[in-house]
Amino acid sequence: MVADFKPNSGSEASRPATNGRVPLANAGNAIEVDHIVKRYGDFTAVDDVSFNVKEEEIFGLLGPNGAGKSTLIRMMTTLIPITAGSARVAGHDVSKDPDGVRRTIGVIPQALTSDLDLTVEENLNIYAKLYDVPAKKRKATIDELLELVDLTRWRGAQTKTLSGGMRRRLEIARGLVHSPRIFFLDEPTTGLDPVSRVAVWEMLTNIKSHRQLTILITTHYMDEADRLCDRIAIVDHGKLVALNTPPALKASVPGSNVIEAQFENAPADWEKSLHELNGVTSVQHEGAGMYRVLTGDGSRTTTELVETAVHAGVTVKSLSVQNTSLDDVFVHYTGRQLRDELVKAHSFVMPPRPGMQP
């Protein structure tokens, strides 16, 4: 079941059109992806995906390793040809007018690509020249961006001396030197420690409040998608399996609480017993006596669960009750847990960091 695929379906994430700027074509859609397909030989990496991204929206593509997120971004940003279907970015067809697309977008690829031997400022300057930012405007733009990503103090530091999080922030500044209207970020926080991840989120939110920008971001972090994105598309095995605002996605999962419990001495039909408790909408056995129970009535189900366990001589080793999260949304639409899918090593490793002298 798919939540919200209609173009311009009035979700709560709708925003007014551009303030003062010339609106993009296509009824306020910054990006329109229409039945797009990417095949590598017999393998279909992206399988008939359609969605629209509204102007000034933060749109998340969420999915496990190999889901097809980067492939989708590469097609939308004209880096690889599409096999079938079409995509329009800022009103330009990616196949027919790739230069038109390139002029309006900023792209932060999954791998870190800044030149390590150059300073922070030199990296930004090179890009500003590459994108023909007028010489008179260059310094002011770079100053503003360094402030925005909180790297002003490090402008003269060699890039190789920066931490992973700071390098990511530099790359984000670099992607904005030519004032793009649509910004593509492929897993900007993968490989970062939790503190640096939060710093990147805050910075993206900050950028969003200072600029009129549409952001398409890919991630496999549920908390990140939940916190940052106006709408989220869940991608799995190349297919779009759900698309909506985070609250609407959570509301689309039957049950409002999730109980995670671990039992000892549970009988073979324990899953069935859990299913029969009041309020329960689904039960998932996760192995090692661990069960994940979705319920519309957390407190009642928990009380009954403990009573039933005591009655059956089953020991409750641990128990937690939470509100449904995007994790549950992912399980609901794909039948699997996202965290189980993230076993593959991440695609970049932070380089050694000799020192942090500015």
Ligand SMILES: Nc1ncnc2c1ncn2[C@@H]1O[C@H](COP(=O)(O)OP(=O)(O)OP(=O)(O)O)[C@@H](O)[C@H]1O
């Ligand atoms: N050039 C290629 N040739 C063949 N297969 C490819 C190629 N590029 C990607 N694939 C395959 O397409 C699928 C989607 O890959 P993609 O990189 O888009 O996934 P992803 O969602 O970005 O994953 P990750 O989270 O690991 O970055 C994967 O199975 C990948 O192995």
Ligand SMILES: [Mg+2]
């Ligand atoms: Mg990827």
